[in-house]
Amino acid sequence: SSNPSDKYDNLKAVKTPMLPPDTYKGKKVFVTGGGTGLGKAMTRMLSQLGAEVAIVSRSPDVLKSTSEEISAETGNPVHPIPANIRDPDAVKSSVDQFVEICGGLPDVVINNAAANFISPSERLSPNAWKTIVDVVLNGTMYTTLEIGKRLVEQQKGANFLTISTTYAALGSPFVTPSAAAKSGLENVTRSLAVEWGRHGMRFNCIAPGGIYTKGAFSRLDPTGQFQDKLTESTPTGRMGDQEEIANLACYLCSDYASWFNGEIFMFDGGQTLQASGMFSGYLELSKDQWDLAESLIRGTKGS
Numbered sequence: 001s002s003n004p005s006d007k008y009d010n011l012k013a014v015k016t017p018m019l020p021p022d023t024y025k026g027k028k029v030f031v032t033g034g035g036t037g038l039g040k041a042m043t044r045m046l047s048q049l050g051a052e053v054a055i056v057s058r059s060p061d062v063l064k065s066t067s068e069e070i071s072a073e074t075g076n077p078v079h080p081i082p083a084n085i086r087d088p089d090a091v092k093s094s095v096d097q098f099v100e101i102c103g104g105l106p107d108v109v110i111n112n113a114a115a116n117f118i119s120p121s122e123r124l125s126p127n128a129w130k131t132i133v134d135v136v137l138n139g140t141m142y143t144t145l146e147i148g149k150r151l152v153e154q155q156k157g158a159n160f161l162t163i164s165t166t167y168a169a170l171g172s173p174f175v176t177p178s179a180a181a182k183s184g185l186e187n188v189t190r191s192l193a194v195e196w197g198r199h200g201m202r203f204n205c206i207a208p209g210g211i212y213t214k215g216a217f218s219r220l221d222p223t224g225q226f227q228d229k230l231t232e233s234t235p236t237g238r239m240g241d242q243e244e245i246a247n248l249a250c251y252l253c254s255d256y257a258s259w260f261n262g263e264i265f266m267f268d269g270g271q272t273l274q275a276s277g278m279f280s281g282y283l284e285l286s287k288d289q290w291d292l293a294e295s296l297i298r299g300t301k302g303s
């Protein structure tokens with residue numbers, strides 16, 4: 001096979017938790033968008049490691065079935081807290097419920113909930129723009145402010161993680177609202193890392209590349225062709241795996257990572273760098289073509 005991850009074992013995904021069992025025993029975690037996709041994968045691993053997790057999203061039914069499924073698997077409590085993070089009053093009430101159910105503020109907050117779809121920007125209505133920015137940037141800030149203010153007040157520390165995306169760094173066509181909102185979140189991460197470090201809070205981001213979830217790929221890859229392009233443009237030749245980001249998230253939100261603060265972790269198998277490298281097209285060249293190129297280059301005299 002020409003796919004490096006089929007050939008080299010060190011490029012394959014390891015799906016089991018890397019942290020010791022009970023790393024999260026006694027820890028309370030607040031995960032937005034925890035009912036599905038990456039949020040669910042992170043919730044599952046945190047729960048496997050002993051955490052008490054509350055998952056927060058718009059859909060009560062999804063939350064209920066996910067919490068029952070994971071709790072039955074791990075034997076640890078997973079609490080469904082329905083709330084639309086676009087609504088600051090709903091966020092406030094979700095934090096009130098969290099405190100009541102878990103007996104205190106969270107030790108870990110994972111800002112994972114997002115919204116996105118591909119669309120030529122000339123097709124975006126003001127409300128389309130507002131919908132994405134309201135979930136991604138405003139909803140994450142309502143959550144962060146609601147919990148952060150209470151943490152400052154109570155002099156309690158906590159570890160925050162926000163899920164960004166690789167194109168937050170330089171932007172991308174066809175996802176302007178998401179690109180704008182996610183880059184905003186990366187600057188929030190760096191700003192609060194400094195401002196609230198003295199209050200015992202750490203803030204980091206993971207900027208994942210292509211990791212298949214129905215929620216994202218039904219809206220970003222409606223025909224399925226984009227996934228092949230992503231795989232081809234990734235040096236290690238595959239998309240990411242949900243358990244891999246869960247392992248990284250569990251590490252960054254644990255006390256083993258207590259000196260990581262204000263960092264944005266690109267997590268994409270090198271796909272972004274390959275796509276941006278000026279000479280990445282030369283990865284296609286055969287040995288014969290390189291022999292020819294070398295002889296032409298060496299044969300050049302003067303300038």
Ligand code: HXC
Nearest residue numbers: 114115116117119123125127128131165209210215216219
């Ligand atoms: C143009 C669109 C549109 C489309 C919706 N709108 N879809 N415009 N093209 N394909 C417009 C609507 O017409 C409306 O504007 C406005 O957007 C709001 O749409 P609603 O359907 O009323 O909103 P809502 O029901 O709240 O749904 C929100 C949503 C939906 C974002 C549109 O997709 C959703 O709920 N997504 C949640 C999950 C998700 O998106 N996950 C992906 C995360 S991926 P008007 O003017 O008509 O009222 C990610 C990172 C990328 O974050 C990872 C890279 C691999």
